[in-house]
Amino acid sequence: MNHVGLHIIGDGFDPSRLVGPGGALPRVVKLVDPSVDFKRRVRQAVGPDCLIVVRFYEAQQALGAPQTNARDWYQRHVGQMTQMTDPNVAFEGYNEISDAVAEAYCAFEVERLKLMHAAGLRAVVGNFSVGTPDVPVWNVYAPMLAATGPADLLGLHEYWGVGADIDNRWFCGRWNLVPQLANVPVVVTECGRDAVNGGPGGWKRGTDASTYISEIAKYAQVLDGRPACVFTGGNAAGWEAYDVNDIWPRVTQLYMPPVQETPGKVYTLRRFLSYWPRWKVSRPFGYKDPAYAGGWHKGADLIRTDGGTQGAVVRCPFDRAVVDIVSWREDRGWYIYLWDKAQGVEVCFYHLSEEPYVRPGQPLRAGDPVGHVGNTGALTTGPHLHFGVCRVDDNADVIEWIDPFGPRVKYEDMQ
Ligand SMILES: [Zn+2]
Structure with a gap:
């Protein structure tokens, strides 16, 4: 399950802990507000083929004038993006936007995609919270999905309240239920246990490490190869019940190590x-x-x-x-x-x-x-x-x- 990677806040995580036994590498890592140097060290640890998703935290996610807001977002971050980019880095924009402002957010992303493409940068659009948008609202986002290029991705957040929710496709695997997502490349930019469907919140409130890791492994099956990032490692201040820093090496134990070459095999x-x-x-x-x-x-x-x-x-x-x-x-x-x-x-x-x-x-x-x-x-x-x-x-x-x-x-x- 190398396609299940870690969501890391800040620079406070040793990148070598992303690697599993025998040099097994993750296929995805998400970094929130990383320094250019931390991103570089993560790349060194995970190799060139791992997708790195970068999010810049935005205290205000203005959508009053979407095109202008997109240009402002781009201006705020283009310097860092230019220093962080490589062929397998993609940058998120806003986070968990509600259906009430779907039209404005769609216009924001269409404009942001234009700017990103002109600069040769990859984007992760969406990053919608668990279960959203509501089914009819996906039609509002048709122009956003149409504006993505072949290297861009749709980000989704997926969470379960208790383990049984992993079988509920509205929480886990909603690309199976939404026809508009049938052919869209998805990256799950946040996943794990949360206070959804009456659940108690982060995994430390409702279960133990072994059960949670088995839930993550079960969710890996639902992903059917799509990359996903477990929330969260790094600076988990304010998210103590979600903190997976200590248990992450046990997750990477489930990674598939690279197979050794058979010399001369034809x-x-x-x-x-x-x-x-x-x-x-x-x-x-x-x-x-x-x-x-x-x-x-x-x-x-x-x-x-x-x-x-x-x-x-x-x-x-x-x-x-x-x-x-x-x-x-x-x-x-x-x-x-x-x-x-x-x-x-x-x-x-x-x-x-x-x-x-x-x-x-x-x-x-x-x-x-x-x-x-x-x-x-x-x-x-x-x-x-x-x-x-x-x-x-x-x-x-x-x-x-x-x-x-x-x-x-x-x-x-x-x-
Ligand atoms: Zn070809």
Whole structure:
């Protein structure tokens, strides 16, 4: 559950305590009012692939003149943001805005996104309190969601009063219930036990450390891979009942350590496109571009040299595989992950032309068709196949991306 990270207030936390056994790294950390130096030390500890969300506490969250308020917010923080930014940092704006001022807040975020994008900065919009906005109010926020770029995220706060609330999707996992959130990349910027649904408040008021950690692990399942930050570590003054500083090492014990390299291991993929020699790499693995998560291209883009890219058949490249994920995402369009559990490897194909015609859990043999090459999603400028290969653990969580045309991947002709 490396996707469950810590919410830290101020600089008073030793960043090395974010790392689990065997060097296991979190996938997300949230920092409230960090110094530039503290952010730098956290980055050093958690590595380049961890998402760092930064919030600047605002005593007043003015919305009387939303565009002006957004420009004022930007002016107050642009200096620090410029010093803190890297490809995996995203900045929050206002916090837990009520539905009563949804229109003004939407206008604020649309203006803030414009300023952030012009400066090459990533944003986390929303950061709505647990259960909010009310269902109809999500429509008011349509312009805000439409204004986000492929690198921006929607922040949500999720809390439970007692452990049983984790099964209530209005408290935990409301993206399952709100149709407007179906394809929006979410980061849970605060989560944990709170005084919701009649609960007593922070975990120290209602339970013990072991029970609370098991609740966090249960919530990790609800997240289905989405990153989330437990409230709170660091300076918990005023939040003593929520303080997880002492128990955090027990949470990181549940992290998955990085798997050691098997020297010389070669992953075998059978020929997977109808006629391989007609394809060429249009953008290689490792290509650097801030548009990509982490700032680099985790696959190879392929086009056909004979103009037949759009609609070409994509086939299962493994002797035996199972369909892991079939989904749609703003940046990837229609995409699919196929899992070869025996080899501990997955392949992914992005930007498929339409919803693939296989289903998660379906077994596949080499050469089975899974979909067609297309041009769906935001991170594409023309028909192409994004082809990724990664090593995965037993839960098919990505451990490492591999160059699909590198020396560690072997292709065999299946004809
Ligand atoms: Zn690509």
